[in-house]
Amino acid sequence: MSLRAQLRVCLIALAMMTALPVAAEYADVVLNRRSEKEGMRPVIFPHWFHRIRFRCKVCHHELGFKMRVGSNDFNMADISDGKFCGACHNGDIAWAPDRCDMCHSGIRGLPTGIVGGHETGGPGRF
Numbered sequence: 001m002s003l004r005a006q007l008r009v010c011l012i013a014l015a016m017m018t019a020l021p022v023a024a025e026y027a028d029v030v031l032n033r034r035s036e037k038e039g040m041r042p043v044i045f046p047h048w049f050h051r052i053r054f055r056c057k058v059c060h061h062e063l064g065f066k067m068r069v070g071s072n073d074f075n076m077a078d079i080s081d082g083k084f085c086g087a088c089h090n091g092d093i094a095w096a097p098d099r100c101d102m103c104h105s106g107i108r109g110l111p112t113g114i115v116g117g118h119e120t121g122g123p124g125r126f
């Protein structure tokens with residue numbers, strides 16, 4: 001294959017990867033108490049991505065997220081009201097809740113829980 005042809009294959013593969021629903025990565029949290037029942041894909045919450053950007057207490061104290069996977073019972077209306085994820089995903093601190101697919105990106109059938117272990121891993125765990 002010519003370099004150009006190889007490049008094209010890469011670009012197509014990349015485009016497909018971004019278009020397809022993602023599988024959760026290690027230490028991602030899947031939130032699927034309601035989503036799939038209501039016809040949406042499961043939510044994938046990249047915990048690590050957020051942990052390196054915010055202090056734990058922002059979410060686990062100020063925003064009221066309990067530190068146990070699956071224990072937080074909140075819904076889409078809460079998010080639209082600016083609670084939980086919606087405290088930041090409001091078009092101000094982070095992109096707004098109208099970008100459904102950014103959160104509802106899981107493969108159907110993923111159960112609520114942490115991917116790849118019973119705890120969220122990574123350095124900086126206390």
Ligand code: HEC
Binds near residue numbers: 036038043085097102
């Ligand atoms: C910032 C992340 C985020 C975005 C963006 C988002 N959602 Fe959600 N959504 C959630 C979470 C978290 C839940 C609760 C997950 C669960 O337990 O299944 C949820 C739940 C839902 C549910 C289940 C029923 C309910 O009322 O909770 C529906 C339906 C839904 N979302 C639709 C949408 C639609 C439509 C959009 C785009 C207009 C959207 N969501 C955008 C995070 C998001």
Ligand code: HEC
Binds near residue numbers: 070
């Ligand atoms: C942006 C918000 C956010 C930040 C920042 C954040 N977390 Fe979380 N954390 C969550 C959410 C959401 C869950 C999943 C809750 C659920 O499934 O109901 C979670 C779950 C957890 C869990 C439960 C894991 C398990 O095995 O049950 C632990 C422990 C945890 N977080 C620790 C931390 C620590 C330590 C930090 C800081 C280094 C941190 N979190 C920062 C939102 C956050």
Ligand code: HEC
Binds near residue numbers: 045054084085
């Ligand atoms: C404390 C603020 C905060 C909270 C709470 C929060 N997020 Fe985010 N989130 C952010 C910021 C900031 C970004 C990066 C936005 C950007 O890149 O423009 C982000 C990015 C994301 C991304 C994209 C990650 C990537 O790889 O680009 C997803 C998915 C996401 N958030 C889902 C959620 C869900 C689901 C919740 C609730 C369970 C949530 N977030 C709660 C601040 C927050």
